[in-house]
Amino acid sequence: MTSETSASPVVDGAGPRPRRRRFWMLVRDVVAIVVIAVLLSLLVKTFLVRSFYIPSGSMEQTLQINDRILVDELTPRFGGYDRGDVVVFRDPGGWLPVITQPARPPLEEALDWVLSLVGISAPDSKDHLIKRIVGVAGDHVVCCNALGQLSVNGQPIDETAYLSLEPGQSAPDEVAYDVVVPEGSLWVLGDNRDHSRDSRYNMEQPSGGFVPIDNVVGRAFLVTWPLSRFGLIDFHHEVFAGVPDPVSP
Numbered sequence: 060m061t062s063e064t065s066a067s068p069v070v071d072g073a074g075p076r077p078r079r080r081r082f083w084m085l086v087r088d089v090v091a092i093v094v095i096a097v098l099l100s101l102l103v104k105t106f107l108v109r110s111f112y113i114p115s116g117s118m119e120q121t122l123q124i125n126d127r128i129l130v131d132e133l134t135p136r137f138g139g140y141d142r143g144d145v146v147v148f149r150d151p152g153g154w155l156p157v158i159t160q161p162a163r164p165p166l167e168e169a170l171d172w173v174l175s176l177v178g179i180s181a182p183d184s185k186d187h188l189i190k191r192i193v194g195v196a197g198d199h200v201v202c203c204n205a206l207g208q209l210s211v212n213g214q215p216i217d218e219t220a221y222l223s224l225e226p227g228q229s230a231p232d233e234v235a236y237d238v239v240v241p242e243g244s245l246w247v248l249g250d251n252r253d254h255s256r257d258s259r260y261n262m263e264q265p266s267g268g269f270v271p272i273d274n275v276v277g278r279a280f281l282v283t284w285p286l287s288r289f290g291l292i293d294f295h296h297e298v299f300a301g302v303p304d305p306v307s308p
Contacts, residue, residue, distance in 0.1 A: 107133050109276060111147055114185050117255035119223045121292065127284035132277035140245065140278065142211065142299035144192045145292055148275040151266035154188060154256060189279060190257050194246030197305030203233045214302045220295050223251040234259040244269035
């Protein structure tokens with residue numbers, strides 16, 4: 060009589076179950092990497108650097124329409140702001156026109172939100188403004204002298220290093236103002252002075268034309284796109300080097 064022994068099936072390490080297990084482990088690792096990357100990006104965006112794009116020509120020729128820039132949020136918290144700095148800030152109230160944006164498909168909104176988390180998209184750029192600081196707290200800023208120049212604390216400022224001027228034009232159109240910048244505020248102007256709705260044109264607004272420092276996101280320091288314009292943004296601090304300290308009242 061022949062006895063038959065039934066053999067137990069051998070489980071090959073390359074069988075279906077281990078392969079599925081490796082697949083889900085890979086998915087888990089990818090999800091973990093994505094979550095960590097998003098969290099790091101949120102931390103960077105919240106405390107260090109943010110990305111914005113330029114929607115208008117008010118800062119030409121320094122910045123062009125659709126330039127993408129990086130804004131340093133951290134350094135100014137320790138060192139403050141200087142005359143010449145190019146800053147991004149939230150509308151102090153009434154500076155930006157009220158524009159009703161058409162509704163976008165939910166998928167497009169969701170994609171834009173995800174891209175904004177990692178700094179690729181900057182959907183809130185149109186809710187912010189970007190200008191150059193010409194007056195800090197205590198400064199007496201006056202426009203204009205016989206040459207069309209503004210003065211800060213009695214010192215005439217030659218801004219030709221960065222102003223966007225038409226051929227043959229030595230100074231932008233004059234808009235008279237005589238202000239003392241209050242504590243915790245800034246007086247800002249666009250480099251394309253003839254096409255910038257800046258502090259000069261908002262003196263009747265609740266802010267008086269001043270930008271509260273609490274509204275400032277940070278200092279723009281780098282153009283990242285297009286690649287042909289990649290480079291640091293010049294603050295032209297030398298233009299204001301001769302300005303005396305403000306006189307205390």
